Amino acid sequence: MNVHVPQSGKRLPSPIQLAILALMAGTSVAAYASPADAPAAEQSAAAAAAAADKNSSAITEVYVTATKRSTSLQKTPVAVTALNAAVLDDNHVQTLQDVVNLVPGFAATGQGDHGVITMTLRGIGNDSAKTEYADPEVASFVDGIYSPRPEGATALLFDLEAIEVLRGPQGTLWGRNSTVGAVNMQTVKPEIGSSAGNFEAGYGSYARLGARGAVNIPINDTMAMRVAVVHEQHNGYVNYQTAPNLSLADQHAAADPVIAKWNAAHPGNPIAFQPINTNLFVNNNQKYSAQDQSAARLSFLWQPSSALKWNVAYEHYMDRGTPSMNLMQTPRAGQDFWSALIDTAPSVNRDSHSLRSRVDYEINKDISLAYIAGYSRFNGSSTFDQDGGANIPTSFTTNGSYQANNTVWSKYKNYSHELEIQSTGKRDVDWLLGLYYANEDNGIRFDIPIMNGTQQGTVGWQGSFIQPKETVDSKAVFGQATWNATDALHVTGGLRYTSDERKNIGGTNNGWSNLDAPQIPVSPSMNPLGGGTGFTTYQHNDGVFNDHKLTGLVRASYEIDKNNMVYASVSTGYKSGGLQDGGVPYGSETLTNYEIGSKSTFFGGTVRMNNSAYYEKFKGFQFSAPVTYADGTRGLATSNAEGAKIWGVETEIAAKITREDRVQFTAAYTNATLKHLIGGSNDYVLPACTAPGITNPCLDVSGNTMPHSPKFSAQVMYQHSFALDSGTLIPRISAHYETASWLSVFNLGEPDKQKAYTRTDLGLRFDSNSKWYFDAYVRNAEDAKIKTSAMNANGPWQAQYLPPRTFGINVGKSF
Template sequence: MNPTTVRRRLASAVAVASGLLLPIAALAQGLEEVIVTAQKRSESLQDTPIAISAFNSEAIENMGLNNAKDIGLASPSLQTPAYPTTSNNLGFFIRGIGNADSIILTKDNTVGVYYDGVYAGRHTGVLSDLADLERVEVLRGPQGTLYGRNTTAGAISFITKKPSGEFSLDQTFSLGNYGYQRSVTSVDLPTVAGVKSHVDLTFTERDGWVENGGAGQVPGGDYNDFYLEDKQGIRIALRYDQIDRLVVDYSFDYSDMDTTSPYFQYSGATGAGISAAGGDIVASYRERVEKTYDAKTGQRRAYHLPLTTTRARGHSLTVSYDINDFLTFKSITGYRAFDDNLSQNFADSFGGASGLEVNTVTEHEQYTQEFQLSGSSASWKYVGGLYYLKEEGSAAERQYLDRTLVESTGIIAFDSSGPCVSGAFGAPPPVCNVLDPSFYPAYLGEFTVDSEVESYALFGQATWTPDILDNRLDLTFGARYTQDERTATRTTDGLLWNAFNPGDNGSDINQPDWSATADFRWTDQVSTYAKVSTGFRSGGSSPKSLDFSQTFDEETLVSYELGLKSELLDNRLRLNAAVYQTEIEDIILDYLPDPVNAPNIVDIFNSGEAEIRGVELDILAAITDNFQIGINYAYLDSDISDAVFPDGSDRTDTTVLVWAPENAYSLVADYYLQLDSLGELKAHLDYAWQDEQYALANTDAGEVLVGDYGLLNARISLDYVQLLGGEWQFAVWAKNLTDEDNVNYRIGQTSTTYLQPRTWGVDLKLRY
């Protein structure tokens, strides 16, 4: 974006904010205190020397944060790009650091996701619907000391409400366009035999908003619409706290998701000889469409698209015991697993002779165990412990250039003499001449990757408040030592044209991390901190590389941060800020050697260093007793040096960080009006804008950019209405209110997806 335009938009936002903040001193009451557990203990957000975005249950409801992707719009430093092959997985990026291919088992993520303290190594199926959350915490910057491996960018922590032991019922029904239906049932049950219990049930349906129809359909084939959703989930939570000093929490969750993938449109050049097969392409679709088309004919075409099915489940057991007034023992045991059968049809968006289809079947499970000892005294706060993770998974992927042809006729390849027919996928066709230049396989082959990870860690952190400077100085030091072991094996079907050869690899990493923080309270309302912290992301391998024995090493970083936490004007204005610099060594990059003709080949490697500099600003202000606004802004600048690629070329000048917008901000406004016996009227607006950003790290073949865009959401509700013995809420809402139709993902120069159209709906909620 033009820098002048950016400055103009920021100046306008600041001017509006200044105008809104002027009357605060005279009209508003104090802001509500926010409690977080970012440092493994409950404390005020303002007393925690970490850059944090925190959303309580009311903010989650007002903003319509129904799934994990929605969190990205509410926090400018967090990017959640739509995953290209499935709607059941997310890629998280914080401060420009993330993993674009977050679904694969042999490459770890940089943002740790935690569900009531349990780490989720893979993001597939985690929290398909955000139901009955107490809060969400987004920790920005490396969390290598307390959270450990693969939190170099930060961590996202979902904290659910705990059972109360008294009966209550919350029931929400929602209806909207595109056939949207949602039901959320939350029930607290009375205490039985000292056990408190809570149950959540969620059901969500939505029609696909890209209609998949037209020529090319084969009887018996699957031709679902793109972006379809059908999700169900259950969560059961139990709590036992009848023994003095002892609290036991257990939870089980299960999600069942049937969805379809995003729709990639061809948006490249047109004309004779444009396609990979030398044919004509007559149509390019550079605006959002809601029907499928064939770029080679410009006519409607149906693309083979089975449902993607995901079944995710998890158990967690947390036992907390207060040994004495100064020491607490906690055990957190977690198990998570998912089965995922993913199907994606790229719908000729790469401009080839036929559409690339991908089918991946993944089975994954992990076990984690953490033991903690924590406590405090007059001058000390401390926490330490042991951590263990065991992760196992298997992913089998099939790739097709024309799956409908294969499944309907058994033809899996062509040569100059015609089709080659085989009765099984396990052996090469008996006739095909693979040396023939016209050879064209319809079935590209199958490969399976089996992965196993085992990790051990010892960690500790202590905060000392020396008896000087009126006890306003806190000094914190933390350290962690991690041992990571990984093995992986790739097997294939042995077909002659299968690009992926068998192989195996492994790694053994021993990595220390540390952090040091000085936090000084200038007054009871204003504090500043200086922090240095390190982190690492484990090494691994690329399942889609031609050579599977090739591995990449761990990526390490050190971050320097200065922060401000303040509450001003009698606690009516909360102003927090952070300035940081992050230095990454052996940065892990993805590389598509030929994104046009072979988008299925992806290398992953270490290359050079990166430096990221940024500024973050969080403002929350109570303008009046009834009116509250929030302004959040993030600025990011980065450089990559010594970017040497696998072919030996130095591509420093054409290599960039992906999903790292230079500027991003969000504006939130909430207005409350008491209507006496009629309840309370609530009006909510939020607007999130992000600058243009790269979708591909190497831009040798031209910049692969997603343009800047902003999304406006709104919700109006009448709440706390006393009726028929219960408390009711009636609400109307809209997302993408202005119906923006910008590109939101891009693969290479021709394959693009677009923002979801405007959606709207109504909510009916009963509390009893």
């Protein structure tokens, strides 16, 4: 039997080259560009507000789309954090991991073996949502279009108008997997009649080189085009340790008893002594935790009349960087912290292509129609050193362990359609109705070779997980209405009915079980489904799973006066169940959120304060982990915990103390406690216990604290503007503090915890009167070692970490 191996996405530079040529062609003319996707009146107001902001003592009004309408942040009864382009630039936001410090109760976790970022909000997240196997609790959207896989459209952020982080269940309007929140990234749209643009280049530590730019190109009176490009690269943070240098006598002393025992048990397949081949250890070329990412976006706007507008965009993203490495929490004597003994060279080769479209049509002065559609295709492969050199081998087949987690190929394809019709203008009842359909077609081959000692040693265990086709069909109908009882009192109700179907077609788990076969690691050229390789198929994953749920929202808001509003809501969220290894189903998650909040503006608009308090009943928490089954085979198991009880409070304060002084402060208190769950995981050394279907050690974690949920976290930013003859000089400081937080549900003591820490970012920006700027920055000034995940499966505790101290400069110009 042959295995069909999809080709990894080819390196397709042509779209990016085309974008760069268009960008260069558009830089010959200059004009002022205002926000492109707002109505003309709003554009004029936004431009005037931006121009007046430097001389005003009031904070500029912010508009958000949290309710699928453009509304003032202070009039929107939703816990939402809005980050505009200036905030994103000031904080050097490139990925969602850079956003988390700016949002109360938000966390992001790096997942090294797949090189992706998973998110936690208000104490709830899913670290296993890194492939097609599991879905996130926090949904990601680009221009309102759901992005189901973290490797794709949200991997590198650029040319954004704003990011909105909506906290709490958003299932009624935003749909799939927004169980505890949603992140919506709004790209900058083309503008008719404008030839404005910008360009930036940067240099920094670890040989960082960055460049990005965008230009708006007018085509005619009804059409415009925007081209945006970005490239970011830096060397890896993790140095290579020297390969072990042991005498042959010491190697014989360690290996000879093992060889004798093996040969006695396997006379037909004897092994012989080999000296450790130091060439199998990596000591040059690209390091772990390196960045090499590029993207380009071509956007078009066609607006033949004031009633009809069509925005369409094509985006191509390429990643040729490397994954983050599992580092020793306590380095061996004589070794640097940012180093590892590596026997698997790092690689990432990923391409994604996305097409997004939105058509807005004003049927009449009372009703408008929107059709939102998206398509994306992702292909990728990667190699990762899972053992991280935790143990030094004493011979070719003793003490050490070679474990590589290799994505041989992965392919994710999805598309969605959404139709919305809603009321417009000022009415007694504002309403919105919608239909939604989404489809995913995913596949992956993931290999895990584990060898005793080194790659030359005997097989410890190895598997090849091949999932050629896994599909998701999701359909929904939804509606929401707001009764404007008075000018001050507004009552909202909404419902969404979702129906999901998942199919697992042809999936197999294949394990190496023939000890008399050649003792070599599984490789991409090997066919685990063919003969002579030592592999057998121990599990078939075929199955069909159907799920459906009705979710809803009830909310009331009251405007005490023009500067103060209070609101209260009850909302529910839902994440579909699915299929795990062996075609075994697991159940859905549900969340009920009770929330009260306030939004206030004080002192003539110079201070803005938004608060929220919530209580969440979380049921059916989907816990996923790699496990060993009773027959010795391995897989990724998902079980439903009873859930969790979570409550907390959040606050956001922005103040313009003077025309020159700005302060922003966010804080969150979170209490997130698990209900009943017995969990097992091969990533941890756990006490002996028995759980149905699992024979590796496991642990009753009922009552434990949810991971990535510090009790208290806070962020404060201060900047001052110095007016100079040639421009404005703006120093700024941003400090983040959080109390200790667990890194897994097991709560296994200090190594499984990130202790309380403070992280400080510094910046100095000069804005010239001639529209060029200079920006210098230092990130993680304390050089704090901040863990995002941990494991001790190899004995010593290891962890993934946020980057060390970095610094750099950017120089840019707008035209």
